Amino acid sequence: MGVIKTALEIALEKTNGVKSDKSSIDQYNAKQRGKKVAGFFMAGEADLSREIKETPDDQRDSLKQGIFEVLISQISLPSVSSDNKDDEKRIESAGNGLSVIINNKQFSKLFQQLTQVISQFSRETTQYDQAIKQQYAPKLRQKEEELSRRLGREVRIDPFQDAEFVAFYNQHMNALKGNYETAVTQVKEEARNMFMEAFSK
Numbered sequence: 001m002g003v004i005k006t007a008l009e010i011a012l013e014k015t016n017g018v019k020s021d022k023s024s025i026d027q028y029n030a031k032q033r034g035k036k037v038a039g040f041f042m043a044g045e046a047d048l049s050r051e052i053k054e055t056p057d058d059q060r061d062s063l064k065q066g067i068f069e070v071l072i073s074q075i076s077l078p079s080v081s082s083d084n085k086d087d088e089k090r091i092e093s094a095g096n097g098l099s100v101i102i103n104n105k106q107f108s109k110l111f112q113q114l115t116q117v118i119s120q121f122s123r124e125t126t127q128y129d130q131a132i133k134q135q136y137a138p139k140l141r142q143k144e145e146e147l148s149r150r151l152g153r154e155v156r157i158d159p160f161q162d163a164e165f166v167a168f169y170n171q172h173m174n175a176l177k178g179n180y181e182t183a184v185t186q187v188k189e190e191a192r193n194m195f196m197e198a199f200s201k
Helices: 007-042 048-053 057-073 085-102 105-151 163-200
Strands: none
Touching: 007 048, 007 057, 007 085, 048 057, 048 085, 057 085, 057 163, 085 105, 085 163, 105 163
16 A cells, blocks of 8 residues: 655645746746847847856856857858958957856967958958959850840849859859868867866866
8 A cells, every 4th residue: 555645745745846947947047048148248238257247156057058059159150242340240259258158268269260260261252252253254244245235235234143153153152161161160169068168167
């Protein structure tokens, strides 16, 4: 015959469940708050060190986890289709934030190397852009002359409205991007490892 539980034992069991649920909710909320803090930080409206200090000890790791997830997602190569100074600033801000969260000199050095790689990528992107357009220019002129003859008036074609040029452009730009993606992936992996090491200490 099974042991009959007293009303007090049943009440205590329920209370334990509520406590662990409350702890889980607190951790979840802290992580969500971390994501918001990271967003404010990226907009230049939050001080990560202060936010971490002002968070209760038992919620600090979850807060950092939320901040880390948002900041690491910002580490990517700049867009090749626009002026990438804004992208470079975004990546630099994310790196500065990650340095606070990870708190490891090795990461700071690693990220410094990545910013140099990204600057080089931006320079090469500009050079590639010009070289691709120059290489395709004779073909584009030929298309413009042909259309002008057919329509009886002068026609100018925006290269990015020409499907053949867009395919040619993307093929070369993606090849360039592929050369640099490895460096970005490596830094993100290192950042994750260092972040997890900081947690285990």
